[in-house]
Amino acid sequence: MERKIRVLVAKPGLDGHDRGAKVVARALRDAGMEVIYTGLHQTPEMIVETAIQEDAHVIGLSALSGAHFPLFPEVVRLLKERGVDDILVIGGGIIPPEDIPKLKAAGVDEVFGPGTPLNEIVEYIRRNVKR
Amino acid sequence: MYDRKELESIRERERRWNQERVKEWLKKRPERAESFRTLSGIEVKRLYTPLDIEDLDYSEDIGFPGEYPFTRGIHATMYRGRLWTFRQFSGFGTAEETNERFKYLLAHGETGLSVAFDYPTLYGYDTDHPMAKGEFGKCGVAVSSLEDMEILFKDIPVDKITTSMTINGPAAIIWAMYIAAAEKRGIPKEKLGGTIQNDILKEYIAQKSYIFPPEPSMRLIVDTIEYGMKYVPKWNTISISGYHIREAGATAVQELAFTLADGFEYVKAAISRGLDIDKFAPRLSFFFNAHNNFFEEIAKFRAARRLWARGMKELGAKKERSLWMRFHTQTAGCSLTAQQPEINVIRVTLQALAAVLGGTQSLHTNSLDEALALPSEKAVRIALRTQQIIAYESGVTDTVDPLGGSYYVEWLTERMEEEAQRYFDRIEELGGVIPAIEKGFFQREIAESAYRYQQEVERGERVIVGVNRYVMDEEIDIPILRVDEEGERRQIERLRRLKERRDSSKVRESLSRLKRAAEGDENLMPYILDCVKSYATLGETTDVLREVFGVYKEPIIF
Numbered sequence: 001m002e003r004k005i006r007v008l009v010a011k012p013g014l015d016g017h018d019r020g021a022k023v024v025a026r027a028l029r030d031a032g033m034e035v036i037y038t039g040l041h042q043t044p045e046m047i048v049e050t051a052i053q054e055d056a057h058v059i060g061l062s063a064l065s066g067a068h069f070p071l072f073p074e075v076v077r078l079l080k081e082r083g084v085d086d087i088l089v090i091g092g093g094i095i096p097p098e099d100i101p102k103l104k105a106a107g108v109d110e111v112f113g114p115g116t117p118l119n120e121i122v123e124y125i126r127r128n129v130k131r
Numbered sequence: 132m133y134d135r136k137e138l139e140s141i142r143e144r145e146r147r148w149n150q151e152r153v154k155e156w157l158k159k160r161p162e163r164a165e166s167f168r169t170l171s172g173i174e175v176k177r178l179y180t181p182l183d184i185e186d187l188d189y190s191e192d193i194g195f196p197g198e199y200p201f202t203r204g205i206h207a208t209m210y211r212g213r214l215w216t217f218r219q220f221s222g223f224g225t226a227e228e229t230n231e232r233f234k235y236l237l238a239h240g241e242t243g244l245s246v247a248f249d250y251p252t253l254y255g256y257d258t259d260h261p262m263a264k265g266e267f268g269k270c271g272v273a274v275s276s277l278e279d280m281e282i283l284f285k286d287i288p289v290d291k292i293t294t295s296m297t298i299n300g301p302a303a304i305i306w307a308m309y310i311a312a313a314e315k316r317g318i319p320k321e322k323l324g325g326t327i328q329n330d331i332l333k334e335y336i337a338q339k340s341y342i343f344p345p346e347p348s349m350r351l352i353v354d355t356i357e358y359g360m361k362y363v364p365k366w367n368t369i370s371i372s373g374y375h376i377r378e379a380g381a382t383a384v385q386e387l388a389f390t391l392a393d394g395f396e397y398v399k400a401a402i403s404r405g406l407d408i409d410k411f412a413p414r415l416s417f418f419f420n421a422h423n424n425f426f427e428e429i430a431k432f433r434a435a436r437r438l439w440a441r442g443m444k445e446l447g448a449k450k451e452r453s454l455w456m457r458f459h460t461q462t463a464g465c466s467l468t469a470q471q472p473e474i475n476v477i478r479v480t481l482q483a484l485a486a487v488l489g490g491t492q493s494l495h496t497n498s499l500d501e502a503l504a505l506p507s508e509k510a511v512r513i514a515l516r517t518q519q520i521i522a523y524e525s526g527v528t529d530t531v532d533p534l535g536g537s538y539y540v541e542w543l544t545e546r547m548e549e550e551a552q553r554y555f556d557r558i559e560e561l562g563g564v565i566p567a568i569e570k571g572f573f574q575r576e577i578a579e580s581a582y583r584y585q586q587e588v589e590r591g592e593r594v595i596v597g598v599n600r601y602v603m604d605e606e607i608d609i610p611i612l613r614v615d616e617e618g619e620r621r622q623i624e625r626l627r628r629l630k631e632r633r634d635s636s637k638v639r640e641s642l643s644r645l646k647r648a649a650e651g652d653e654n655l656m657p658y659i660l661d662c663v664k665s666y667a668t669l670g671e672t673t674d675v676l677r678e679v680f681g682v683y684k685e686p687i688i689f
Contacts, residue, residue, distance in 0.1 A: 014250035014266050016339030019380045019465070022578050022689040023585050039687045040339055043262070065250055066269035066504065066614070074265075096504045096611045097469075114469040114502045115598040118589055 005129055008056040010038040010047045012075065015065035020092060020114075024060060027118040033125070044074040051079075051087055057129050060121075061091040061108075068095050068103065076107035086130040092116065132189050133181045141181055153177070169427040170584075171382035173546060179538035187541060192437070196531045200440040202433050202544065203532035204490040205455040210528035214242075216493040217518050218295060220461065222247030222272035223505050224618045226282035229272040232508075233287060239512055240519060243493060244287070244325075245295040247271035248305070253340040255301040255673030258622045267619035270505065271297075275622070276668045278629055280308040281315065290318045294325035295370070295459065295493075300342035302329035303355050304672050307660045310363065326367035326416055326459075329355055332393040332564055335685065336573040338375035342673065345565045347680035351655065352397065353404045358656035360411045367416040369397060370459065376573075377420035378465045380581020383431045386420060387547055388554030389573055391438055396564040398446055412443060412453035421482040421489075422463040428482070429534055430543035432458070432489025438548055459493040460486035469502040471597040472609055480517050487521055488534055494518055500609050507612045574688045626668065633666040641665045642675050649679040 009025040011018060018040060029035045036054050038047065051059050061072050072091050079087060091103065092112040100111045109128065112121055133141075167175045176183075187193065194200060197207030206212065219236050222229045233244055248271040251263035257275040258267050267273055274280055284294075290313070298305040306327045310320050331348040334341040341348070352369065359368035373381075373390035381389065394415065401411050419435070421428050439456040448454055462482035467475045476499050483496050496514040498506030506514070522528060534540045561567040568574075587593040594600045645658040662672045 014254055014256075014262060014340075015270075016250075017378075018339060019378070019581050023380075023581050025689045026578075026582050027585075037687060037689050039685065041262070065266060067250075067265040070265045094502065094504065097607045098611065114467075115595070117599075118585065 005033045005058065005125060006036070006054065006056045007033050007058040007060055007125065008036050008038065008047070008051045008054060009060045009062070010042050010050070011040045011062055012042050012044055012047060012071040013063060013065060013067045014041060015063050015067065016040060017064035017093075018062070020064070021060075021062040024062070024092070024118065024121060028060075028122065028125070031119075031122040033122075044071060044078055047075055048078040048082060048084075052082065052084065056087060057131060058088045058090065058125055061089070063091070063093040063095075066094065068093060068099065072103055072108050073106035080107070088125065088128055088130055090121070090124070132184060132187055138182065138185055145180055145182060169383070169543075170422060170424045171384040171427060171547075171550070173384075173427070173543070173550070179542050181538060183538050183542040184545070187545065192545070193535060193541065199444075199451070199454060200437040201455065202437045203535045205436065205457060205492075207531075209490060209531040210487070210522075211531065214522050214528065215487065215491050216243035216293070217241050217515060218243035218245045218459065218493045218495055219511060219515055220245040220247050220297065220495045221506075221511065222249070223270075223612065224268035224272065224614045225622055226272055226274065226279045228268075228615070228618065230283055230285055230287070235508065236511070236515065237287075237292075239515055241515060243293045243295065245495060246283070246297065248296070248298055249273045250340070252305075252669065253298065253300065255304070255342050255669055255677075257626060257668050257670035258619065259626055260670055267622060268614045273622055274305065274308065275626055275670065276629055277308050277311055277663050277666055278625065280305075280312045284309075284312055289313050289316075290322045295328075296326065297328045299328050299331055299334050299338070299340055300348075301669060301673050302327045303351050303656060303659050304663060304669055306355065306366075307656065307663045308669075311660060311664050320363045321365070323363055324365040326370045327355070328372060328418070329369045330372045330393065332396060332568070333372050333375055333390070335568045335683070336376055336389060336393075337379035337381070337577060338372075339685070341683045341685075343676065343680040344683045345568065347676075348683075349400050350652075353401050353406070354654045354656050356397075356401050356411050356414070357404065357406060357654055359414055360406070364414075367414050367457075368411075369414075370416045370418045371397065372418040374418050374420045374461055376577065377422060377463065379577050380465075380584065381577045382580050383422065383424070383427050384547060384550040385554070385576060385580060387431050387435055387438075388551035390417065390419070391435065391442065391551065392555060392558050392564050394439065395442055395446070398443070402446070408443075408446060408448050409450040409453050412448055413450070413455070417456055417458035419458055419460050419486075419491075420463050421460050421486040423466050423478065423482065425481060425485050426540055426543060427547075428485040429489045430540055430547050432460075432486070432491065433532075433540070433544040434547035434551065436490070437544070438551060457492045459495070460489070460491040461495040462486070462497045464497055464501055467497060467499075467502040468595060468597050469607070471603060471605065472499050472503065472607065474597060475499040475502070476513060476517065479514060480521070483517055484521055484525075484527065487527060488532075490532065500611065503607070503609070504611045505614070507610045509610065569686070571686045571688045574686070578689055629666060629668075637665040638662075638667045638671070642667055642671060645672065646675045646679060649676055
């Protein structure tokens, strides 16, 4: 039997807007994935540490405060620093379209803006999970 | 409201209409859906008639504007006298940049200010705190000290214009800075008008910018209520907010019920301090959301006024002003789409119209680009113009409560009230608002509603134009506001210079006096004022309170 996909849904920084993160977390759980939600106010260090501890296959970052720079790329950088290259990193929130290519260039695998259908995220994870 | 005989004849006529006219019509033209529901899930009937409001008593339940139970409005003449305040929530980057935005808005006809603070400020951190990294100025302005506050309001006539400040955890400190900045300009605090949000219960429930645990937080709030009542009589020391509860995913009914439950909780807390309800109640204000379902929103506002007036009377209020629910409204940020952003202007127009028809005292209209970033100058100007068109061109302001007496609106108003009452009973069963928060009751209810709403959208049962219907493949081409990255460096430099310049022994003394007072049970406002006047920073002052009060950790629920 196939191993369950483990997803860490995380809220980096001080942003308190957790509606989207919680809705996505539930949708992933309903799609049969194992979901860990960090709660609020996580530093990139805390997120990377939890992801490694929990053996997550995917990190889903949510930011609606405009602080996706520098927080998302910082998570990617710390993963690299810890020698981890098989965790899929995705993000979402209030993110101007022109920032998306920059986030991808910084190593974020995919960015989902407001209005993204939940099954699009589920499908993306299933197709792209790295192990 | 109607005599028996008349009702009987309407009943008979309705029965015939249903059996003959409607039945025949449906054979040829089926309806678009099996059932129609509001955003709260209330089933909406095909037609409303006097039969749906036969139990309502006009004088008791609807009444006259400016009179109990205030269903039709808190003022006798409403917008025929004075329009609502055009108040755009704004703030980004440094105090200088936001000061410029304020002046821009005032020049374009804004009539009240509303400050958005950045996340570090909301949590009581200075810009140089490690947790502040990347957050400076992003969703509001950074205010780390009295110096920043002085710059923020430079050249703005704070004795003539009212200012609303969305600040909760450190509300007492930010308010003290505002008072101190005005006093330095020779404006006494008795002359200051405005609002601090200062509503910590909804922070635990929804907005999540809490700092301290519930008990000391409630103490701080009652301290501000008491201080305001005595020394800053024109200030609203709390803005009991449903806005964020709604944005987090609550339905209109939940927004209504949870907000009023919070309101009554503050009143009870102030009463148990020994304060006279008729002295502080006139300074309590409210803040609601205006979402998409037009009539449900209007019914929500009308029900809120009636529920509040009745509840306050039960709690012992005698003065008429204590029964008034005065509220600010903001259109629903969560209803805006990143797709085809220009059409958000139309959503905002409808939502703003609902707020006006619901009798709001003050209004913020969202900008078309807010699903993507903070609003650009042009976007916020269009949002402000939307209010001006409703106010001056539409004619809806010419008469008071134009929808009063609508069978549907009156029925829905009553229905909202009943549904809210059901929630009040459940909260009571759980032991009150704070125990319900600790049990995760509100958080779970809201998460449920948010998920249900999203699933309805996914299944296409809720149409969102541009998202699940009339979708276009398009280049998004609107200007985006960028927060100048240099601002953070300048702000940190300003803080460093301030710390060098100020009298550090004065700072130390005022902070240690605050600490001792916090350990006791005196009102903390005078101590906090001393701290900010000595140029102790927001972070330093909050840290003293963190040390004494501890910090809140929320239960994780999704």
